[in-house]
Amino acid sequence: MERGLPDDFTVKAAVAMAIRAPSVHNSQPWRWAVGARSLHLYADPSRQLAQTDPDGRDLLIGCGAALHHLRIGFAALGWQADVHRLPNPAEPDHLAAVEFRRSEPSASEIALAAAIPRRRTDRRRHSSWEVPRGYLESIAEAVADEGVVLRVAENAERHYLVAAISEANRRHQADPAYQVELAAWSGRRAAPDGVPSKSTPAPDVTPGTLPTRRFADPELSEPVGATGEDDETVLLVLSTASDDRMSRLRAGEATSAALLTATRLGLATCPLTEPLELPDVRRTVENKVSSGTFPQMVVRLGWAPVNADPLPATPRRDLQDVLIPLDTAEAPFGGDHQEH
Structure with missing residues (x-):
């Protein structure tokens, strides 16, 4: 991103936390596009489960969970995320445009971010x-x-x-x-x-x-x-x-x-x-x-039983598979994606 906004390392760290969000059958139905001054969340309709989720409700809920994970991740890294949800009615897969401003993280935000890698x-x-x-x-x-x-x-x-x-x-x-x-x-x-x-x-x-x-x-x-x-x-x-x-x-x-x-x-x-x-x-x-x-x-x-072993982390797709430049978002999703 441009100077004065989150650097590439911060963006990748926050998106890496976002994609740890739960989704139905761990389908991970999201994509993230990076613009010069904003970050964009898109639904990935190719990952909608036709039998389990025919109307796409679970897909939207999974993407919403990833959006909240992203907000918490950026907050813990010192950035307030200002979210514009469903910013363009002409692009139904474009679920959120996120802009940023500096903010001191609260103790609660840090604690929630620390819970992201521990949640199972x-x-x-x-x-x-x-x-x-x-x-x-x-x-x-x-x-x-x-x-x-x-x-x-x-x-x-x-x-x-x-x-x-x-x-x-x-x-x-x-x-x-x-x-x-x-x-x-x-x-x-x-x-x-x-x-x-x-x-x-x-x-x-x-x-x-x-x-x-x-x-x-x-x-x-x-x-x-x-x-x-x-x-x-x-x-x-x-x-x-x-x-x-x-x-x-x-x-x-x-x-x-x-x-x-x-x-x-x-x-x-x-x-x-x-x-x-x-x-x-x-x-x-x-x-x-x-x-x-x-x-x-x-x-x-x-409460898990006192002798319950910790669960292993559920795998996630590589960051490079879900994080793309905004100017190439047109290819997988169609339409003209503009900054908001």
């Missing part, structure tokens, strides 16, 4: 330790700062949410096209994307536990002594007042804020989108759990 999607059982209510309030505040509502699913709401998770899981298991896509994006060992075998446990058949996606070739072992019968899993629902593209992008930013805050507090987290991927099941969650707002993400969290 942990699909294992939780312990029986209760999550303090104050921790959930801190996560809710972080989500609210992104314009999104967090609700803890308890009592009847939890019953309906668990039923929705179970129904979506049952129907997906009976859908051959969905199963083919899931197998293609999981069970990986050396690929820079997709869900690695080492990150997925076998489906937990313990009575009363939440059903999970049946990823291909699971290799992750449950911690010794973790039975799943008395774990204190908390289910959070992140919802928005509208269901347009801006709302979904902001929901992704809020998802990142929730996950990083929980990681900073020492909690194990796992984003869940399966109950929201089938329109009628999502409407049930909307009506029974999120009080008429539009559910965008479910987060499962709790």
Whole structure:
């Protein structure tokens, strides 16, 4: 970038943090374009999952999570990111234009940036330790700062949410096209994307536990002594007042804020989108759990068992594959990309 703005090293360091964001099946559906005075986030529609995410909602949420990771990364490096979301209606894949100004990082921003390389999607059982209510309030505040509502699913709401998770899981298991896509994006060992075998446990058949996606070739072992019968899993629902593209992008930013805050507090987290991927099941969650707002993400969290081994990092694509000069962004995406 030009003199007085973040140098190339800072830009690459922040984007490297951004691409550690979670995305459905670790599809990493984003590209970043560097201009002289700004940085631009684009959706990569070639990475949209046709069976899992036919309307692109999960794609936008993943890109929003990467955008929030970017904001936190730049903040920790001394730069305030001013974000212009969906800056050009004529270019639907152009999700954000980001400009910068010098800013002293806060202790909270530094702590959240430190959580980025430690965050994992942990699909294992939780312990029986209760999550303090104050921790959930801190996560809710972080989500609210992104314009999104967090609700803890308890009592009847939890019953309906668990039923929705179970129904979506049952129907997906009976859908051959969905199963083919899931197998293609999981069970990986050396690929820079997709869900690695080492990150997925076998489906937990313990009575009363939440059903999970049946990823291909699971290799992750449950911690010794973790039975799943008395774990204190908390289910959070992140919802928005509208269901347009801006709302979904902001929901992704809020998802990142929730996950990083929980990681900073020492909690194990796992984003869940399966109950929201089938329109009628999502409407049930909307009506029974999120009080008429539009559910965008479910987060499962709790304390990992005391003897749980640290999870390995999920692989990411090389920086050179996702970071391009702005004047060449036209080739992969089409259209005339201008500075904003």
